[in-house]
Amino acid sequence: MTRSGWNGYETRFADEKRVESYARQYDEGSYDDHVWRLERPVLLDVLRRERVRRGRLRVLDFACGTGRILRALEEVADELTGVDISDEMTKRAAEASPQALIRTGCVLTEDLLAGPYEAATVFRFLLNAPEEVRLPVLRKIREHLEPGGLLVLNNHGHSPSLRSIAVRVPKSRPERPNELRHRDVVELLHASGFRVEARRGFSAFPPVLHRNLPAAALRRADAVACRTPLRKMTGGLMVEQLYMARAVG
Template sequence: MMRSGWSDYGTRFADEESVETYARLYGEGTYDEYVWSLERPTVVDLLRQERHQRGRLRLLDFACGTGRTLAAVDEVADEVTGVDISAEMARHAARSSPKADIKVGCVLSEELLSGPYDAVTIFRFFLNAPQKLRLPVLRKIREHMERDALLVFNNHGHCPSLRSLAVRVPKPRPQPPNELRHRDIVQLLSDSGFRIERRYGFSLFPPVLHRHLPAPVLRRADAAAASPRLRRIPQRVMSEQLYVARAVGEP
């Protein structure tokens, strides 16, 4: 059974054609794939360091979608679990990462998680999920994590950023754009038993500029802004925020 707020997602991606369309929209050559290419080395390095410190790594990729994150991390982790509410998404994820144990369903109403996990990755979930589900879901995941486990996740609609301006142009929308502020993330983590250790910024220029201006120039600028040497300067106005947090206290 699916909780209200996720049923539309399960319906939207209930068949292979819709998932293939999704994969093309965010696949090779797209703006989103480029941003992921900037993020991926940082994510993999964080997980590799965690495994080195622990001597092993049992990883959960929540809302795994078509398996993009799983494909990047399954060589780093010793055990990998992927969870998604869409069965068709999960089938794609299984092809992307044959090593992973893929589970389908809603974590709030089904016993899908085992753990305890040493690390959890969550991408493209918090911004898209209804607000009323974010805290319950993260608390449920926290229950299945080691006390000092690592959490790595993104906010791909950070406000304020150039994206904040772009989504309001050329005319006001009937509903507010989908955005999350840093303070919202801080509160969410605090309320669910996590402490932020670091955050990184990616994607200075929003997708609309990449579509209407010379993309190679903007991509070089984005890559430079995300480099370790410069990333602290524009981090707070980047559209994509990568968070690194640590589980604290008892689950």
């Protein structure tokens, strides 16, 4: 598969202004920054425990973008590799995480995933990638993980959630954003050689509500809903889902 087989992702983010616009999504106080602040400590806790269990942690951050996840992983990883198909994205990632090995290209046609790794992170890939690419990419990542290696992956457009309703209004919307159900993600992971061990939900309220209602109140409610024991009742309805899966076979 050529790079163009990724629905133009590498050309969509070839423009520096577009990459800058993407990076601004995570400016302090933004909706995406809010979700990341809830998600980040869970991610790091999971990986810290994995490092203690194994004694070391070599981590692959696939679809690393501008390096947001890489910067966080520096706290827990002994070795870091970031891979993305966009040249402009990986330039930013190299600046964000100088200690990481950064590689640019298509993992389905180029030998980019050196490995082996004890863990891999995959954020904002499933919904952004063409459907036909998802399974082969996850299988490629699985091939480069140690036996029993850990995959942490997110779905940032979970259905059902309040986002599912929001993206259907108004009906005049020219193109509805992608969504994935829990069972879709589980099937993808199983088919690519992973067993789901756990999942966590984040953000009960979609971006449109944060823009049109008192955001501070919604964010406080989100923080409460993510705590035990409430999260056990509300997690499956959250907009953002974080999966912890183990390589099998």
